[in-house]
Amino acid sequence: MLGKLLKHEFAATWRIPVALEILIIILGITASISISFIPHIEDSMGTSIIFFMLMGICYVGVIAANIVTVVYLVIRYYKNLYSPQGYLTFTLPVRTESIIISKVISGSVWMLLSYLSTFLALIIVGFGALGQTEITVSQFQEAMGELNSLFGIFGPRLLLSVLFTVIVSAIGGVLAMYFCVSVGQLWAKHKILGAVFTYIAVYIFNQIASVATFFTSGFFGMAAKSAEEYDNAFAAMYCDMLTKIGLVVLVESIICFIVCLVITRKKVNLD
Numbered sequence: 001m002l003g004k005l006l007k008h009e010f011a012a013t014w015r016i017p018v019a020l021e022i023l024i025i026i027l028g029i030t031a032s033i034s035i036s037f038i039p040h041i042e043d044s045m046g047t048s049i050i051f052f053m054l055m056g057i058c059y060v061g062v063i064a065a066n067i068v069t070v071v072y073l074v075i076r077y078y079k080n081l082y083s084p085q086g087y088l089t090f091t092l093p094v095r096t097e098s099i100i101i102s103k104v105i106s107g108s109v110w111m112l113l114s115y116l117s118t119f120l121a122l123i124i125v126g127f128g129a130l131g132q133t134e135i136t137v138s139q140f141q142e143a144m145g146e147l148n149s150l151f152g153i154f155g156p157r158l159l160l161s162v163l164f165t166v167i168v169s170a171i172g173g174v175l176a177m178y179f180c181v182s183v184g185q186l187w188a189k190h191k192i193l194g195a196v197f198t199y200i201a202v203y204i205f206n207q208i209a210s211v212a213t214f215f216t217s218g219f220f221g222m223a224a225k226s227a228e229e230y231d232n233a234f235a236a237m238y239c240d241m242l243t244k245i246g247l248v249v250l251v252e253s254i255i256c257f258i259v260c261l262v263i264t265r266k267k268v269n270l271d
Contacts, residue, residue: 001094006105024062027062029124069111164242
């Protein structure tokens, strides 16, 4: 039954996220093309205005597209579970956890694709900027090789740490939003306000956890190391920080899922 729920979720939600991800890539291409105006911006005031307008639009557009993806997922979660549509949702012959899991999985996939499209847009912009410099591709590859030899930034451990953190962050981000909606709907007359206050509390907790992770990852101890020790310790230190962040988010995600499940089973306040 979970498979059928997932199939329905993806079929019902793919249009807006996919359109936004395509938009992000198009904005990246637009920004990359606008960079080609850089050598000419001193020749024309009009060209300068167009350049800065395009860059500003692309920057705001990418941020807005990612925000809209999150808002879309949150609204759908609320409508399906806590609005009058919830009466129909809860008549389905499926367990409550299956309903929530299907929404978490589909939402996490769309968040990951949003991250990926943003990353691709940045790469496109980066290559556009590289094309306006005198740096050749071989020189760029050589520079990346030197960074890897010094800090191990492309080592398997660090890449796995980054992958783990990104995946967990996508799942945790979706569950945190669903958690805020679930707690907020307990407020009989001010559900949106309740969700906003809950989000503020979650945000403050995450900031405190991030600072604590930073302090316990050895960053300040790096200042006392020699240059050679610093190079050797950088990747390990960064891996440690990413792993701790991922674990904190994982624990938070489990708590959010349990709270969402309990509220949805016992404390639903349908409009």
